[in-house]
Amino acid sequence: MSIILTEPAATQVSKQLAKRGTGLGLRLGVKPAGCTGFAYVVDYADAIEADDTVFEQHGAKVVVKQGDLAYLDGVEIDFRREGISEAFKFHNPNIKATCGCGESFAV
Template sequence: MTVQVTENAAKQIRKQLEKRGSGLGLRLGVKASGCSGYAYVLDYADQAEADELVFDQFGVKLLVKRIDLDKLDGIVLDYVREGFNETFKFLNPNVKATCGCGESFAV
């Protein structure tokens, strides 16, 4: 099971944690949502929970609940600039379909 963070995403995570003033890392998960089934959830993590795996790359930690790993295994979290917008981008090999608005996905 792997979850990866690009160097650009790691820089942004560090920046956000420094701005916040505390935190162990970011928690990546999924929730039931939208017309395709699931949506990604990113939140600050102050500590690891017993049911989470911690992935450490480029000096940042990404925490993922074991129950979400089947939907997130192999994902790469990137941070990109698209025009005037900057955003986290989820490169997930498990996605079979996405909705037209781009807010949800199916595995």
Template sequence: MSVTMTERAATHVGKALAQRGKGVGLRLGVRTAGCSGMAYRLEYVDDLADDDSVFESHGVKIVVDPKSLAYLDGTELDFVREGLNEGFKFNNPNVKDECGCGESFHV
């Protein structure tokens, strides 16, 4: 099982962690929400739980809880700029369908 991020995403997260002044990495998870069933959750990690899975890409740690890992296995996190908009893009091979606005998905 693995979760990765592109170099561009790692650079963005690394800068944000440095500005924040603390944190061991970025937590990636899923929660029940939206019209398709699940939504991604991102937050900084200050402390690791005993059952967390930790992956590293380009020097940045990605932390995933055990319940989310089954839905996120193989996911690559990217950071994209499209015109004036920028944000994270989730390349998740487990997704079978997404809602029209792209905020939620189901596997």
């Protein structure tokens, strides 16, 4: 199992945690949503639970519940600035379909 955190994404995670003043890393998960099935859930990880798996790259951590790993294995998390917008971007090799609005995906 793996989660790939690009250097720009790791830098952004570190910046956000420093600005927030607390936290261990980025928490990534999935939830049922949208017309296709699942949506990403991104939050701060303030604790590591017994059912969490931790991935670390470029000095930043990504924490994922073991139950979500089947949907997220191999995901690359990047951070991009496009014009005045900036956001985490996900490249998920498990996705079989996405909805037209881009809010959800199916595996």
